[in-house]
Amino acid sequence: MKKLIWLVLLCQTQPLFAQIREVVDWKYQLNKLNHDEYEAVLTAAIEKGWHLYSKDLPPETGIPTKVEISTENIQPIGGITEVGEKISEFSEAFGAQIVYYSDSATFIQRFRLVNPESNANVRTQITFQACDDRICLAPNTLEFEQRITMDTIVDARTADTTAAGINYGNGMIRINTLDPDDPLTTKGIKQTTEDNSHAWVFVLGFLGGMIALLTPCVFPMIPLTVSFFTKSASDKRKGRKNALTYSFFILAIFLLLSLPFHLIDGISGNIFNELATSIWLNLFFFAVFIFFAISFFGYYTISLPSWLINRSSKAEEAGGMVGVFFMAFTLVIVSFSCTGPILGSLLGGVASTSKNIPLLLTFALGGFGLAWAFVFGALALFPHLLASLPRSGSWMNTLKVVLGFVELALALKFLSKADLVSKTFLLKRELFIGLWILIAIVLAFYLFGKLRFPYDSKNEKISLWRKIVASVMVFFALYMTQGLVPSAQPKLALLSGILPPLNVSFYASPEDGLFGIQPQYDYFEAVALAKKERKPVLLDFTGYGCENCRKMEEFVWSEPDILPLLQNEVILASLYVDDREELAPDQQQSIDIGKGRKKKIRTIGDKWSLFQQVNFNNNSQPHYVLVTPYGEVINSPVSGYMSKKEFKMFLIEGTAYFKENEGKVLALSKKSDG
Known part of the structure; x- marks a missing residue:
């Protein structure tokens, strides 16, 4: 019954272990043509079965490939030149002739330096979309950068990259030590899922x-x-x-x-x-x-x-x-x-x-x-x-x-x-519950014949089934009243994930944490605290709109043999991938995600969503990862709503390994501090 009520809403999160598809591999190159003229060349290697739209698409059809070059010291010469085997066919979906490439395509933009004696950072941005016969991937925008210095072309991207990862403000997006496929221990559960x-x-x-x-x-x-x-x-x-x-x-x-x-x-x-x-x-x-x-x-x-x-x-x-x-x-x-x-x-x-x-x-x-x-x-x-x-x-x-x-x-x-x-x-949670109680009571009044709507008969006899359903509504309203008073343990298991979280309440606030746990909302702050307290970090990729996340928190985290582990054995980092709050202007930047590609992030949710995808090749919530204070994955990550037994095993195996190898972690700490 609980699962049926849950699925009526059909508001679950991403499929477990969803993989991030990348079907186009881009190579970027700047070529010098003469004293002050150059060309930016973007070459796409397209995975078999997929295609890339041309820049010359009719209006209101697909998303054309678009190349833009920006810097103060250049002037584009003409438009974009496309090279490749161009395919043209009529699309019934669009009702127009569309043009695309399969296998490979090259996009070239010529430009000249306004002042050939000055240096220039050439930033080239390409927006594109890849499709196959069944689906299209989300439109993507990548950014490449190279520097022209004294007639020499050098890679300007290395200024953004360190040995540990990709700089972002006070932290990084890609952490090279985070490898979910090579955890420190293979003990614990190997989660397998069946999406039904x-x-x-x-x-x-x-x-x-x-x-x-x-x-x-x-x-x-x-x-x-x-x-x-x-x-x-x-x-x-x-x-x-x-x-x-x-x-x-x-x-x-x-x-x-x-x-x-x-x-x-x-x-x-x-x-x-x-x-x-x-x-x-x-x-x-x-x-x-x-x-x-x-x-x-x-x-x-x-x-x-x-x-x-x-x-x-x-x-x-x-x-x-x-x-x-x-x-x-x-x-x-x-x-x-x-x-x-x-x-x-x-x-x-x-x-x-x-x-x-x-x-x-x-x-x-x-x-x-x-x-x-x-x-x-x-x-x-x-x-x-x-x-x-x-x-x-x-x-x-x-x-x-x-x-x-x-x-x-x-x-x-x-x-x-x-x-x-x-x-x-x-x-608030109590207001939501109160409104549901009101709806249940008014429905019961209607079924008992105390309330009529426009098409109801005035002298209609109240049947037995109406009385039964009305009684069920009364009992349901009584059942929900227990959620109106504060409690040390969560109530209303039948409505888990449907109601607002426990800390969105008249008796508490989101800032108060949950069950006495005060999570960090930033990976790097959690790591700093973990180093100080010598504890592992539990990465909790979650979302405000994630019902399965709420179910885990309310009816798995709250268990008496699990809650102490979360309170005492780990530093919890709750990273909200759907947080719409915009980052500070100086943090809204393009992040290098490898192979010369950059991704723009604007909100807090963008940041942690990209962090999860880049480091763990996963975009499901909830997604749990135990890491050391120095960014090493301890045991295999787990995703989705799971049993108390599975989650407990995941926590115990990870924290036990960390304790047993604390000396190694401390040695790493001294080496890093030195």
């Missing part, structure tokens, strides 16, 4: 489809449609065949609804990558869910344009397979006023994740469509089951209203995430 999120999304889609079948827009259509096919055909076999074909088309239509999301992902790269922690997106979903809830309450109807319904209905007259297809299409359109909010909630939940969103949407819509196809197909094969279906009635409107209350409750989750990521911390 697709299966659960499919199941939730199926359940959503079954619920939608019970709404007043769809349910009356079931016996009418099945009877039409089984009675209007010349023989029963043909009638059942048409009904099964009808079911197949329903499933196909719902699957086709996910196609635009695949195209968007292909056109704009990993466009969904930051949706899970986008403040504005979560506020948008909050408003959308409120809009859906009011619609379910019966105050207005969400519907598609009438011309679309009329055209689809007219197309049914074509007969044959075409007619059957448009009958299915008409059903989907006509039922939109009931299915729209359910589908919208399902898709909104998926879109607020940072997983492979287009594929998850396909699974969700496939499950939704399969529920409909299964019911129509089963009744077509066994028409006698029609007699066992319940009659249409006011119970269907009651179901819609109940779903409206569910939409209200889920809307608060999106508002909470926006509040956490923005670090306003206005929606």
Whole structure:
């Protein structure tokens, strides 16, 4: 039950051990042409199966490759010259002719020195996007720099690099000693994961489809449609065949609804990558869910344009397979006023994740469509089951209203995430719980018949199932009241990860830490403290919008045999990868990430996200790494929500190794200080 509630929100973090794809290898070179003219040459080696867009793309299509050279002492000569086997083809997604390169491509920009007698730092920036036949990677911007001194070209990047890593303010982004593939000890757990999120999304889609079948827009259509096919055909076999074909088309239509999301992902790269922690997106979903809830309450109807319904209905007259297809299409359109909010909630939940969103949407819509196809197909094969279906009635409107209350409750989750990521911390844990209690109580009043909405019957008899659900809501409200009072141990395990964190509370604040733990929020500050206290550092790559992180903190960290380890044996460094706070202007800079490439970082989250990717080739949260005060990985890192047993083994093996080898660490400390 807990897992099902969790997956209703579909707001989990990155897949475990997600690898950072780099499919284009760039080489940069400056060539002298004559006394004052040079050329900057960028050569791309493209991984097989991938392609790189040309600079000459039609407007509003893909992202063209763009090269810019900046310095005060140069003047570009002409535009960018491209060299390579250029491929031109018509893109149905864009509706235009696109141009790209596969295997390799070279981009050349000529320039002259304004003052040939002066030195020049030539900074060349390239923005590009790599795609294959299925997906596109996120657009990337790399920066290269070389210096022209007395007719000599030298590599200016070495000024930014030290033997230990890449300078960044008072610290570094790449730490060469951090090698997760070569830990100091191989003891402990070797974490293996199985990502079953697709299966659960499919199941939730199926359940959503079954619920939608019970709404007043769809349910009356079931016996009418099945009877039409089984009675209007010349023989029963043909009638059942048409009904099964009808079911197949329903499933196909719902699957086709996910196609635009695949195209968007292909056109704009990993466009969904930051949706899970986008403040504005979560506020948008909050408003959308409120809009859906009011619609379910019966105050207005969400519907598609009438011309679309009329055209689809007219197309049914074509007969044959075409007619059957448009009958299915008409059903989907006509039922939109009931299915729209359910589908919208399902898709909104998926879109607020940072997983492979287009594929998850396909699974969700496939499950939704399969529920409909299964019911129509089963009744077509066994028409006698029609007699066992319940009659249409006011119970269907009651179901819609109940779903409206569910939409209200889920809307608060999106508002909470926006509040956490923005670090306003206005929606306290107790306030969130109080609002859910209020929603549960008002729903109970409605089910007991004490409250009516526009489409409710005035003299409706309160059925037994309404009384049962109302009683469940009362008990649920009572269950949630325990979260309104402070407690040494976390409560409301059923809602773990859904509620705001324990330290976003009227009784505490984020600055107070958690369970008496005062984490550091900077790797380098944590390392400095660890050297002083001679303890290992536990790197906790986390996020304000990461529900699995909250689950770990509340129901694994808080365990009596784990909490002392976190309080006494390690220095905790909580590095928030979704922190939107901008860095100081002097820290917003381009960071060399190897092979002459640079990456711009603007926010605190950018910094720690890049730190995690560069050093650990991972971008999942939560992600835990135990390191020595001198930047050596102690044991194999672990990711995601895990059992208390696994996390305890990870901590004990790492801290035990550190204690046993403390002499070596101290020797390293003296050597470093010397």
